[in-house]
Amino acid sequence: MYTHxxxxxxxxxxxxxxxxxxxxxxxxxxxxxxxxxxxVPEKGEGAWIWDVDGNLFLDVMAGIAVNTTGxxxxxxxxxxxxxxxxxxxxxxSDFTSEPQLSLAxxxxxxxxxxxxxxxxxxxxxxxxxxxKIVRYHTRRPYIIAFTGAFHGRTMGSLSLTASxxxxxxxxxxxxxxxxxxxxxxxxxxxxxxPPEAAGTAVxxxxxxxxKTSLPPDEVGAVFIEPIQGEGGYVVPPEGxxxxxxxxxxxxxxxxxxxxxxxxxGRTGKFLAVEHEGVQPDIVVLAKGxxxxxxxxxxxxxEELSSWTPGAHGTTFGGHPVAAAAxxxxxxLLEEGLMENAREVGAFLLRAxxxxxxxxxxxxxxxxxGLMIGLDFVKDPETREEDPELRDRVANRAFAxxxxxxxxxxxxxxxxxxxxxxxxxxxxxxxxxxxxxxxALV
Ligand SMILES: Cc1ncc(COP(=O)(O)O)c(C=O)c1O
Numbered sequence: 001m002y003t004h005x006x007x008x009x010x011x012x013x014x015x016x017x018x019x020x021x022x023x024x025x026x027x028x029x030x031x032x033x034x035x036x037x038x039x040v041p042e043k044g045e046g047a048w049i050w051d052v053d054g055n056l057f058l059d060v061m062a063g064i065a066v067n068t069t070g071x072x073x074x075x076x077x078x079x080x081x082x083x084x085x086x087x088x089x090x091x092x093s094d095f096t097s098e099p100q101l102s103l104a105x106x107x108x109x110x111x112x113x114x115x116x117x118x119x120x121x122x123x124x125x126x127x128x129x130x131x132k133i134v135r136y137h138t139r140r141p142y143i144i145a146f147t148g149a150f151h152g153r154t155m156g157s158l159s160l161t162a163s164x165x166x167x168x169x170x171x172x173x174x175x176x177x178x179x180x181x182x183x184x185x186x187x188x189x190x191x192x193x194p195p196e197a198a199g200t201a202v203x204x205x206x207x208x209x210x211k212t213s214l215p216p217d218e219v220g221a222v223f224i225e226p227i228q229g230e231g232g233y234v235v236p237p238e239g240x241x242x243x244x245x246x247x248x249x250x251x252x253x254x255x256x257x258x259x260x261x262x263x264x265g266r267t268g269k270f271l272a273v274e275h276e277g278v279q280p281d282i283v284v285l286a287k288g289x290x291x292x293x294x295x296x297x298x299x300x301x302e303e304l305s306s307w308t309p310g311a312h313g314t315t316f317g318g319h320p321v322a323a324a325a326x327x328x329x330x331x332l333l334e335e336g337l338m339e340n341a342r343e344v345g346a347f348l349l350r351a352x353x354x355x356x357x358x359x360x361x362x363x364x365x366x367x368x369g370l371m372i373g374l375d376f377v378k379d380p381e382t383r384e385e386d387p388e389l390r391d392r393v394a395n396r397a398f399a400x401x402x403x404x405x406x407x408x409x410x411x412x413x414x415x416x417x418x419x420x421x422x423x424x425x426x427x428x429x430x431x432x433x434x435x436x437x438x439a440l441v
Contacts, residue, residue: 006427007048007401008056014038015053036405037398044071047420049403060416060428061405065229065261065371068288069332070417076291076328083324090320092119093313099323106330107297110270111283115299119318123260123286124152126296130223130256130282131156131175132312137304138254140220141176144206146183147190148231148408151223151258160223163231163408179214181206183228186237187364187375188383199240203247210251221254221282226272229261232408233373235366241276254281254304260296261371264288265333265418268342268369275368288418291329295322337418341369344425348372348414351429359436361389372414373407374432385410389439396435402428 018040042052047070049057069076092100104117120126145160159175161167182190184198193201210216228234248255257280262272286296352365363377376390377383390410397404407413
């Protein structure tokens with residue numbers, strides 16, 4: 001594909017054109033946008049992207065884990081062109097058509113059958129739909145989510161989100177009946193548990209709540225990200241998801257896997273729950289499903305589809321052009337991108353473990369496939385988070401042309417397009433190595 005030896009930064013960052021655009025942006029755009037780096041894109045190819053001043057970056061964030069096939073993959077571009085020429089919007093809520101219907105059939109097949117599909121445009125919209133399916137079908141008032149979770153920013157999904165109180169500040173009251181459990185973070189275990197018991201401690205805590213304050217027969221669902229994304233790329237301990245599945249089944253509670261960030265091959269399997277052999281009642285997909293085109297899908301067990309026509313719908317959901325891009329993305333995933341995510345991901349994990357041995361304040365390296373977190377600490381003994389060090393490393397790496405993104409309080413997320421080659425991965429490691437060394441001075 002497109003191979004470059006190294007990013008090329010030829011101006012100060014931001015360069016003059018980016019600076020002018022950022023000044024206009026600061027005047028006109030909503031102050032809720034974040035702008036973690038002064039980066040203004042112009043054109044991308046594969047895992048590489050030029051800014052408006054001609055600086056070339058290697059991208060290890062893929063538009064927040066979205067651009068599965070990299071920038072402008074010819075197969076995706078061709079699928080989009082063909083569908084745009086055929087027809088664009090008719091409204092899938094009212095009229096069925098081939099690209100979306102066959103996409104739904106294909107997704108259900110990937111889960112082994114037995115599900116129905118609802119299409120939206122974004123992750124948050126799909127989480128809202130999942131909440132409504134749970135409410136409508138179970139008529140139970142409570143929902144369980146986890147601290148550290150990110151499920152979106154609209155009022156329903158925000159009620160589940162608990163990765164940072166800044167997302168919630170100023171918006172209460174939120175949806176009533178949401179109960180947050182601590183996430184079994186193996187590196188910083190909750191409830192005073194030792195790391196190896198983090199998962200069982202959380203499950204026991206939930207059973208304790210069921211006995212004391214939360215009637216289990218009034219809980220509709222547990223929403224969980226199989227690997228927490230915005231919360232800091234946290235992989236739960238092995239066996240936890242299975243234990244949670246058993247517990248929810250025992251109490252007739254639905255298990256909702258929010259695979260918005262983990263799904264579509266990112267972890268080396270189509271869904272992250274596959275690593276643990278867990279079958280959720282509801283699966284939510286968005287982000288990487290269509291390589292950058294807006295579409296989301298809720299897959300829910302057939303028997304949960306008790307709602308009636310008009311109970312839910314949306315104008316743009318299941319846009320045919322996005323559906324065509326999703327088909328092209330699935331083709332490429334099936335032709336080897338998931339294998340590549342596994343291979344290059346394993347290579348990166350090994351390389352980052354070496355960096356961890358070299359720099360003890362890179363306290364934890366964790367992840368699956370091409371979803372890897374680098375967690376920086378003040379002291380490896382106490383494991384106290386070090387947001388300042390993380391920011392310094394992220395900024396140094398950006399200045400060297402590595403387009404990266406933070407996640408959680410002290411983590412850099414590595415979520416490149418799944419086409420990333422081993423050579424490109426090696427470049428990312430070298431840049432991070434230099435960035436950490438400089439940030440520690
Ligand atoms: C796990 C998860 N769920 C839901 C969302 C919300 O998706 P969107 O930003 O498309 O609304 C995100 C976004 O980061 C996410 O990571």
